[in-house]
Amino acid sequence: MARAWIIAKINLRQIKPAYFITALVFLLMFTNEIISLLIVSSADNEILSSGNTFIILPIFAAIFIPSRNLRKIINLGGKRNDYFKGCIPVYAIISAFVTLIIILYYYTIDRFMMNYVHGVLNLIEVFGFIRRGPIVAFVQMFAFLFLFSVFIHTLTAAQDKWYGWAADIALVAIISVFTPIAPLRRTLVWFFRAIIFHPSALFQIAFCIILASALYALNKPILVRKAI
Secondary structure, eight states: OHHHHHHHHHHHHTOHHHHHHHHHHHHHHHHHHHHHHHHSOOTTOEEEOGGGGGGHHHHHHHHHIIIIIHHHHHHTTOOHHHHHHHHHHHHHHHHHHHHHHHHHHIIIIIHHHTTTSSEEEOHHHHTTGGGGOHHHHHHHHHHHHHHHHHHHHHHHHTTTSHHHHHHHHHHHHHHHHHTTSHHHHHHHHHHHIIIIIOSOHHHHHHHHHHHHHHHHHTHHHHHHHOOO
16 A cells, blocks of 8 residues: 555656646636636626636546556556556545635635626536535535546556557447437436436435446556556
């Protein structure tokens, strides 16, 4: 377990591009938000919260860690099993951090912006999480981001194998085939409702965590077959 935490710390240090991209996009969007507020300030105007840009961090972290960090960690003497155990804490930490930032942003900057515009679209409100209060909203958003990070990580890790390309094709097929066919579309709607919009917070949280655990387990055989 100690080695896994060492790997986790290395992973957190070795995703500086993800931090930079997130900070850059946030600054650009925040600047645009301020300019829009000054130029077209109106009680009927709605703006997209710049706090939403922090979701970029777990996305890029989940891309850089499997695509760049594995070789570095193996070259430093790390084992594949340690790497496997050392990735999941990173996504938990980043998901918790981003969720906390988004909630604080919602109650501070977004509330301030609401004095000048008709509405501020923050994902934690769009998803309906915040209606249950900040504590439940934190756990719900965390569970969703954790699942999202694990999904991106698993998909990225498999890209150099045939099953990675098969997964890409399957995702495109699901979206393109399920959407126009009513019974299949209902299945797709059920899935997104389960991970985001389900009326039961407990169900949504449990479903996301269980699905994330199952997805991450797939990384074990992927990692064994991965060339360094």
